[in-house]
Amino acid sequence: MRTCSKHPDISVVKYAVQLAILACLTPIPLSAQERLPQDSWETVTIDTIEIGYGLQIDDVNGDGKPDIILADKSTVQWYENPSWNKHVIARDLTERDNVCVAAKDIDGDGKCEIAVGGQWNYRESVKDGAVHYLAPPSDRSQIWKPIKLYNEPSTHRMHWITGPDHSKRLVVKPLRGRGSVNGDGAGLKLLEYFPPNDPNEPWQHQVICDFLHLSHNFHVVNWDDDPEDELIIAAKEGVWHLDRQTNANKAEKWQATQLTDQFSGEIRDGKLPGGDRFIVAIQPMHGSTAATYRQPQEQGRPWELCKVLSESLKDGHALACADFLGVGSDQIIVGWRAMNEPGVPGIKLFAPLDPQGNRWRESVLSAEQVAVEDIKIGDLDQDGRVDVIAAARQTKNLVIFFNRTETGR
Helix, strand or coil: CCCCCCCCCHHHHHHHHHHHHHHHHCCCCCCHHHHCCCCCEEEEEEEECCCCCEEEEECCCCCCCCEEEEECCCEEEEEECCCCEEEEEEECCCCCECCEEEEECCCCCCCCEEEEEECECCCCCCCCCEEEEEECCCCCCCCCEEEEECCCCCEEEEEEEECCCCCEEEEEEECCCCCCECCECCCCCEEEEECCCCCCCCCEEEEEECCCCCCCCEEEECCCCCCCCEEEEEECCEEEEEEEEECCCCCEEEEEEEEECCCCCEEEEEECCCCCEEEEEEECCCCCEEEEEECCCCCCCCCEEEEEEECCCCCEEEEEEECCCCCCCCEEEEEECCCCCCCCCEEEEEEECCCCCCCEEEEEEECCCCCEEEEEEECCCCCCCCEEEEEECCCCEEEEEEECCCCCC
């Protein structure tokens, strides 16, 4: 039996020393914030513009490099990668401003097709608005032939989407319903156009939905196993998911599911570190709040608010989601223009710090230098990292933020 002594047992001392040495050698787990690489960007201004309402990134000339397409006030132009030489392909399609543009290779030849929306008038909801398909010449740096399509008033946003037969369709969304005032009155008609083999022939169209009001933006997603695209749309009535359903007779109908009930202007989706899907919205239209919502575990329930990223935006006007940091999950770009509510514009990146997206780190890409009208993302220099392109109205610049983050890839 051991007796007490004022001198400790030598074996106890040795064990304590060993523990101390192990503690020094064993790495202490880093926090999520410390594990994330710090984003780094190289800013390049490629043009002075008038407004820069709409941006897209796609290959225009078929050389395998992503080009930049811009719908400016009265012109549509593309910037050739990597010189960024500007080619104006349309002028003065309408008396009033262009407002949106869509670009996608719809015939499989490696070169994108382009549509543009214009005749923009923010308050008017009866007669203004326009939709044109631009038919390219053999030399795509020259002026393209505009083909006017049917339009609803207040044309505002458009996307090419993939249908159930892998065909491409054009979806065009007005801001307001015909004759409505401040969100009261008829709902807006979200239209799906079916391109004919000869674009000069009449384009058929159908109504996807007509119950929403004051919808500023929508986004193309594919959340299931079928080939066709779905849509998420932000409106006065909140955020909605639109999914095409085909019955036994092959008749198509779009099914609408409400995700949130907060008036929203911008909407995008992404994946959290834990694997759950999220959406991010700017609330309300041209709003001050950027908020993220997590997909519920139980289907059919409202999406769960996981984090309000900011409540101090001035005219929130642009969102983008991608894995900018190269960590295997997505981060969020938020841009605001500070026009209707004067202040300092800005662009920030928000990165989730936990699997459920309850904590986020923010960093600044830009402040007063770029008053964002639109943002698009893509690997412009083809180095494996996602870059950001921003068009700005008050600061009148078109700016690339080349991603120089050390991702460890």
